[in-house]
Amino acid sequence: MRRQSKSGEMRRSPLLILALTLFIDMLGFGLILPLIPVYISHYGGGAWVGGMLLGCYSLMQFLTAPIWGRLSDRIGRRPVILIGLCGSAGTFLTFGLAPNLLVLFLARVAAGALTSASLPTAQAYIADVTPPEKRASGMAVLGIAFGLGFAFGPVVGGYASRIAIGSLSPIATPALLAAFLSFCNFLWALAMLPESLSLARREASANATTEKGPLALLRSIAAAFHEPNIRAQLLVFAFVTFAFTAVESSFSWLVILRFHHTLEQTAIRTWQTHHLGQPWASLPDIVRRHQFEKIEAIITSRIFLIVGLSSLVVQGFIVRGLAHFIGEHYLVRFGAMLMTLTLIGIGLTPSLWGIYLLSICIAIAMGVMTPSLNALITHAADPSEIGALSGVQQGLGSLARIIAPPINNYLIGLPNATGVPFFCSALLMAVAFLLSLQLKPMTPSSKRDKEATETTTIEASSIH
Template sequence: MTEQTGSNHALATVFAIVFVDLLGFGILIPVIPLYASAFGANELVVGLLIASYSITQFVFTPILGRLSDERGRRPVLLVSLFGSVLAWTMFGLAESLAVLFLARLLAGAMGGNIATAQAYIADITPPEDRAKGLGLIGAAFGLGFVFGPALGGLVSSDAAIAFSRGLLPTFVPVTQFSLPSFLAAGICAVNLLVAVFALPETRSERPTTEGKSRVERLLNSLSDPALSGLVVSFFLISLALSGMESMFVLFTEQKFGYGTTMNGYVLAYVGIIIAIVQGGFIGRLTDRFGERAIAVTGVSLEFVTLSTLPFSPAIGRLLPTVGPASGGLLALLLVLTPLAVGNGFSNVSLNTLVSKSASDDEQGGAFGITQSAGSIARAIGPVVAGALYAAVAYWIPFVLGGLLMLPICYVLLTTVQAGGRPTPAD
């Protein structure tokens, strides 16, 4: 087997792992808000439940990323996949909000493996192909969100529940909430088995740390103005999108009357667009225009569409019904399509800039820092969005999220050169 063939196989394996991992996660997107509501949770508690995942992800992402630099990528990925199986099983068996929170906290800790997966890609791709490699990871995310919410909506349907009750033992709880959770656990278990037999290690050498603590190394990394600017960007964009995502299902339920199944289909559509952009176009566009231009374009699209999203019901009243699609659905898709394109652009471009700002020995740590910034933002965003949605006005979380894109544009334009390289410190 040639080195190139081995790298291609490794890339395909990581793609499959990330895809299946996100498939299990995506299954529960249309379920979690309504699951929590079934236990009497209001919008604020729903936001807290969603945020709990990101709280432990924030803590564990840099730890897992740095451990993968020191101990290898493979063991970190295997342990995190096993933990995900336990977390989603617990989620399906939950009989109280407290258990839901515990399961989400464990799932979030295991979700810190994303920095390790990104570092794995950086290990096996040269810098000039980094955007393409990370684009495939982004496509795996997108595809996970395509099929995940759709599967979640399908499994939570009345027909699936009736079928499962006749198939599963009576001691297994069968509801519109438990079935998607068990399916997510099963998918993660398959993912773990694949990784055990098909995932090679890429870290043949371990970095020399000269006795420095993890905290000292993280602080040294943040002293780089290019990386610190990207950390700020990750924080702001994650804050904006997490607030939107946490309230989206409640928004569509209240304004459009959509339940878990319809929301699953809408979110699947968004995932298709993201997967097409990240898997099919981002590499060629980056080669032609550079990471900075693509990132700025993506963030600009997100500014416009996030600000417009809460007004899609009013726009829909001006549109005709086309076949089975109502004017409201058409308006929603007209806003979500460029939002998904913008997300595909900004996500891959920002990650590529992070990779180029770090040395080979610091890939896991660098991705860990930026993903941690995203995680703490995702812990804050749903809570703030839930409070604003419930206490002030439903449209505020979306409009504020759009406005947060403006400082990201400023950071990108002032800390990154036109060719996509981080601006060196003076």
């Protein structure tokens, strides 16, 4: 009886079920994210290929997210979430088993089209199952699940990349593990996740004629910049978002290209420590390449782990108190200034330990700036337009990831130019800092209401 009661309670907790589903989904995504440059290098591709891959992935998300949104209104949230999870499993499997660069590229493009069903539909699901006064808490739970999955994915991926399955390269293991987790996640959601949208609402949506696609989103973005109340905040957001794409798209490439010799020496030392009497030079090329790729995977995953864990600490335990005593507009200025200096430091540092330290600075800068800027935007907007403004922010993020990665990665692939994308992004972030000087403080009344609005947007931006 007690077991049945617990099972029934679990089925009546769609928010927790959805949070666990999203956690596993982001865990799988985080498994391979830091390793994408290693995969591309394995098949002979350069940094510019990585930039094009990320740009195409984001383009497919931008084009298909509105389609999935309309479909979820008409057939329900559950089927669309299940499609996204099943798509994740299939594309991760294809990615891990890809025999060449073309299949690898196509797998990520397909992932952009299919996995864009998950997060926006999850946000809509929360709106369905929570009353307005509790919606912020629901979004916060979803955000925590997203952050934890994204933070711990690189750890699991780094360890998984040490294990070879059969004759496959060890770097295929994280993608295959991500496929397995995604398939288990699909089965879990299929069994446990209930539908949140009533039949009446689905029928009403099916009869509706309003269509919202990429062109409508572009018009919404243009219109938002003409609103005097939010223009300054959105300008800061736009410059910050475009500047941050250097970290998203080029950080792992900087580590692989700038510290190639360091990584190679680490691979040699690691091999000789565990295989005494077997000189590195006597190994077949394929073995040496696998060992080198293991070290690349471990180091890049470690950096993403540092960023992810530091971000959780900053946003979970520090930001709220600082915002109360200092003010959101000052936190945005501090974050923009720190991020400007951090980007310059990344462009110059000759040491991996310097990269580790600067990774913490990235987490601090973005951790204090992003929620504070979101709070200022939602405060300045009309309450009836917060949802639309959330769409504008996500649209700006998508545009940044479509346009900037090909440019950033082309620049970082030039001879002796690993710091160039970060210097360019530092310039953009410096402009964001200057623009942030125009931001006004929030009023005491809006501070009391801030928590009800600032978590309504979960930006999946963090390092695609």
